[in-house]
Amino acid sequence: MSSETRRRYPLDEARHPWLTRLLNAYHISDMATREDLARETALRGTPPACRAGCSVCCTSQVIPVTAFEIMGIFWYVSEIMDEAEQAVVRANLHAHRPEDGQPACPFLSRAGACSVYPVRPFICRQHHVFGEPCRLGENLREERPRDVFNSAHDRAREMAWELFPLFGVGEDDIDWRFESGYMSGRSRDLHSLPLWNIITHMDAAARRKQADNAGTSAHS
Numbered sequence: 001m002s003s004e005t006r007r008r009y010p011l012d013e014a015r016h017p018w019l020t021r022l023l024n025a026y027h028i029s030d031m032a033t034r035e036d037l038a039r040e041t042a043l044r045g046t047p048p049a050c051r052a053g054c055s056v057c058c059t060s061q062v063i064p065v066t067a068f069e070i071m072g073i074f075w076y077v078s079e080i081m082d083e084a085e086q087a088v089v090r091a092n093l094h095a096h097r098p099e100d101g102q103p104a105c106p107f108l109s110r111a112g113a114c115s116v117y118p119v120r121p122f123i124c125r126q127h128h129v130f131g132e133p134c135r136l137g138e139n140l141r142e143e144r145p146r147d148v149f150n151s152a153h154d155r156a157r158e159m160a161w162e163l164f165p166l167f168g169v170g171e172d173d174i175d176w177r178f179e180s181g182y183m184s185g186r187s188r189d190l191h192s193l194p195l196w197n198i199i200t201h202m203d204a205a206a207r208r209k210q211a212d213n214a215g216t217s218a219h220s
């Protein structure tokens, strides 16, 4: 369940100003999603099938992401995750072979949970299914398109005002670029990205934290 107030990471946000805008946009998306799902549930008389541990949508799917969504994941895995969770992500990344087809998302935990939940991409926040939970290999858009529900459309422009400046878009240009589908032209499938670089980031962050800790002990 989304919180009314957005999670804050003051030190990290001070170091990475893009992170504040990304987290703001995610928060707008989550608040809009909450309202949209409540309305849709009332209309249909039943809640969505989506629930914790249901993770077919995290396997065998294209996951469109923009540069800052993937940067959010790099940051979270390297700086926030504990070592046990990082070990699972490392193992998943080593096993990740999209060229062999049908890969699972490398951020799916062994328990079927999202290990990067606070920074999961927009598609993972906004895609919902009513009726039966998804089955592996099912083509939802062909077989039961009425069960697919994508949330937060009405506040997409607000999200654009947070995100487009990160791509160098000036304020005067945001509205017309939004209307011409600027963001979808900037998305790539998560599976096609050099995700193994996350391991390098994890190692660098661990070395930096070790050095910081050593410095703190030396001065105490």
Ligand code: SF4
Pocket: 049, 050, 051, 054, 055, 056, 057, 058, 127, 128, 129, 132, 133, 134
């Ligand atoms: S989209 Fe499908 S697989 Fe994913 S949580 Fe919802 S019902 Fe489960």
Ligand code: SF4
Pocket: 057, 058, 059, 063, 105, 106, 107, 108, 109, 113, 114, 115, 116, 117, 120, 121, 124
């Ligand atoms: S980022 Fe999380 S929610 Fe999205 S596909 Fe991967 S495991 Fe699933």
